[in-house]
Amino acid sequence: MASKVQVxxxxxxxxxxxxxxxxxxxVPGAGHVMTGRWMRGLLLFAxxxxxxxxxxxxxxxxxxxxxxxxxxxxxxxGDVGNGLFYALGRILDLGHGAVQIATADYxxxxxxxxxxxxxxxxxxxxxxxxxxxI
Amino acid sequence: xxxxxxxxxxxxxxxxASVVFGIxxxxxxxxxxxxxxxxxxxxxGVVIVASWAMWLIRR
Numbered sequence: 001m002a003s004k005v006q007v008x009x010x011x012x013x014x015x016x017x018x019x020x021x022x023x024x025x026x027v028p029g030a031g032h033v034m035t036g037r038w039m040r041g042l043l044l045f046a047x048x049x050x051x052x053x054x055x056x057x058x059x060x061x062x063x064x065x066x067x068x069x070x071x072x073x074x075x076x077x078g079d080v081g082n083g084l085f086y087a088l089g090r091i092l093d094l095g096h097g098a099v100q101i102a103t104a105d106y107x108x109x110x111x112x113x114x115x116x117x118x119x120x121x122x123x124x125x126x127x128x129x130x131x132x133x134i
Numbered sequence: 135x136x137x138x139x140x141x142x143x144x145x146x147x148x149x150x151a152s153v154v155f156g157i158x159x160x161x162x163x164x165x166x167x168x169x170x171x172x173x174x175x176x177x178x179g180v181v182i183v184a185s186w187a188m189w190l191i192r193r
Contacts, residue, residue, distance in 0.1 A: 032157075040157050047153040054146065057136035103137045110147065117154040124158040134161050 013130050020129035024122035026083040028114075031125025044121045051114035052085050060107025062086065062095030075108070081115025148177035 024031020029045030032038075056062075063075035079086050089095055095111070096104060127133040138146065156170025 043153055044157060047150040051146075051150040054136060058138070059135060101137075102140075103143070106138075106140075106143045110143075113147070113151065117151060120158050121154055 017130060018126065021122050021126035024125035025081070025118065028083070028085075028118045028121060031122055032128065035125060035128040037128065048082075048114050048118050048121065049085070051110050051117070052082050055107040055110030055114060056089060056094050058107025058110065059096045059101070059104040060109075060111045061097065061104070062089050062111065075112055078112035078115045081117075081119045082111070083118065086115070144178060144181050148174050148181075152177065 020031035020034050023034055027045070028048035029041035029043070032041035032044060061075075063072050063079045065073070065076050067073070082089075124133065152170045152174040155173045156166040156168075160166045160169045
């Protein structure tokens with residue numbers, strides 16, 4: 001999919017270049033807030049947060065890193081995109097290990113997709129930070 | 135426990151994903167809104183078309 005973003009001339013970035021990327025990954029939308037895009041940050045936070053917690057409320061599964069199953073590892077790669085929410089979910093032992101009803105399967109997908117969307121959001125914040133995107 | 139219908143789950147998924155796609159794939163607010171709405175219509179539209187196609191195949 002081609003992205004139709006305007007690409008400005010390169011500018012010098014002050015401070016740690018990857019700060020927006022890391023902060024945006026840890027807390028959805030925080031990278032955009034860091035770069036001064038409050039409204040974008042709030043909308044991203046609301047969307048990704050709602051998706052993650054609705055997934056948990058639907059009894060979705062939180063994947064573990066070392067189960068030996070390739071599909072579980074891919075699920076974990078998606079889940080870990082949720083940053084601190086994933087850590088919080090693991091600490092509080094949220095999510096269900098075995099998916100038993102249809103909505104729980106949807107919940108599992110909601111959690112994985114929320115993580116993947118947060119990866120896109122964090123990369124976008126990084127592009128704003130380094131001046132690659134307006 | 136939150137147990138939405140299949141269609142409600144589709145609407146929620148389409149809404150959240152479209153907001154993120156709109157913001158991250160376009161630069162201006164107007165273009166973001168247009169692309170977000172386009173993504174939402176495509177998400178929901180494809181699901182409705184695929185659902186009817188499966189219903190026809192099953193008959």
